[in-house]
Amino acid sequence: MMKNLRHYTLMLLIVALCTVLPLTAGAASSSVTVKTQAVNLKFDGQSLALPDGQYAFIYQDRTYIPVRFISYALQKSVKWDQKTSKVTVSEPTAAEKEALAKLLAGAAAGGAQPAAGKSITIKPVQATLVFDGQAKALPTGQSLYSINNSIYVPLRFMSEAVGTDIKWDQKTNSITGESPAYQAAQGGGNTGGGTTSGGTTGGKDPSGETKPSYESITSSAEAKLASLKTSCESTLGGLYFQYLAATDDTTKATLKSQGQQAISKCQSDFEKIIADTTDALTKNGYSTDVIASYRTEFDGYMKQINDLAASLK
Structure with a gap:
């Protein structure tokens, strides 16, 4: 026995x-306090501003912004189902596309970016992420966070999951995103490259070699x-x-x-x-x-x- x-x-x-x-850095298990970051956001050549009361922050060398902002910056339908803890990202319907275009125009005409240095409390959220009907897991060590009932996502993961090239320039605190369609229209050119100290693309090193992010x-x-x-x-x-x-x-x-x-x-x-x-x-x-x-x-x-x-x- x-x-x-x-x-x-x-x-x-x-x-x-x-x-x-x-084997990997795990997501936080409890609320933590971080400082907001003043960032310049540009998607497909258009400068954007975060809505009032929403922020950007860097946690564990990764930049996070509100999922709703991502939705109209990338012109994607993003839905949050609190009952099932699911974030669904898909191509917008005609009506949604029209609404997203208006939101995007408002963001482009927005005021100043939120100031840096504001202390905010972020709380990890367990959720399923579904892109065009296919579930995709966040890389181990990353998480979703909630601030005042808004869901925040790692910028690079979210953007790359829908096919947008993201670059971060630490010197100017600039985040630049380019969709495949925009790159094609520009003849394949990219803008907004730069170097980083953590959590972004690297551009080229002094020798001219491509620097990994x-x-x-x-x-x-x-x-x-x-x-x-x-x-x-x-x-x-x-x-x-x-x-x-x-x-x-x-x-x-x-x-x-x-x-x-x-x-x-x-x-x-x-x-x-x-x-x-x-x-x-x-x-x-x-x-x-x-x-x-x-x-x-x-x-x-x-x-x-x-x-x-x-x-x-």
Whole structure:
């Protein structure tokens, strides 16, 4: 009876391991206070202003703006269903398109941008994002936030999800977005490039080489970390259940040895990703603060795995 109970407990632990959010910087679990940013917004060559009472802010090196503003800046229908916690982005109907055009004209004729430095409290929101009928998950470590009942989204994720090229110029605090249609009309030209210290496109470095953006580097790292997580869980989970089914000590000892080797490989693969990411961020002049978040999540993940391995008898 005790043996079965121990096996059942261990099974619950391995299931728990598969549901944590390791290896990437997780979204905030509680409200946080941030400072608003004064940004210049330009979409398809047109300068826009945020509506009164709405803001832009930067959190964890990513720029967030209201989802409703995104809707008319990108001329997309954006609906928020509070009951199902779903944000749906789609092509507007004729009536919606007319209304969006009016909103866009109002934004273009708007007043001054909200001042920077205002303290606001943001609260993470769990929601499903659906683009043209297809659900798309935010990259791990990003979140939606709520401010005064308005939903805020990461600017780059939202814009790229609907096919708009986004650039950030830190020197002028300018965000420039260009839709494929606008780029085609301009002969493929882009405007508003620049360099960043985190969370945007990079333009070109002094040597003339194309400089990767901060987000392209961290997104690549997070994708590799997520893949590593899946691989480690698959390997370790398989060995774990083989161990439970084993009936002799020799087989169990072999499986435990294989498990330790797999754990060591997960650790070395993680360190390789971290080293490559740190090198890429440093080489391009970006902050490496995010590395600490990756390591904290990974260390917590490995502690749970090692505790589970140690509990096997």
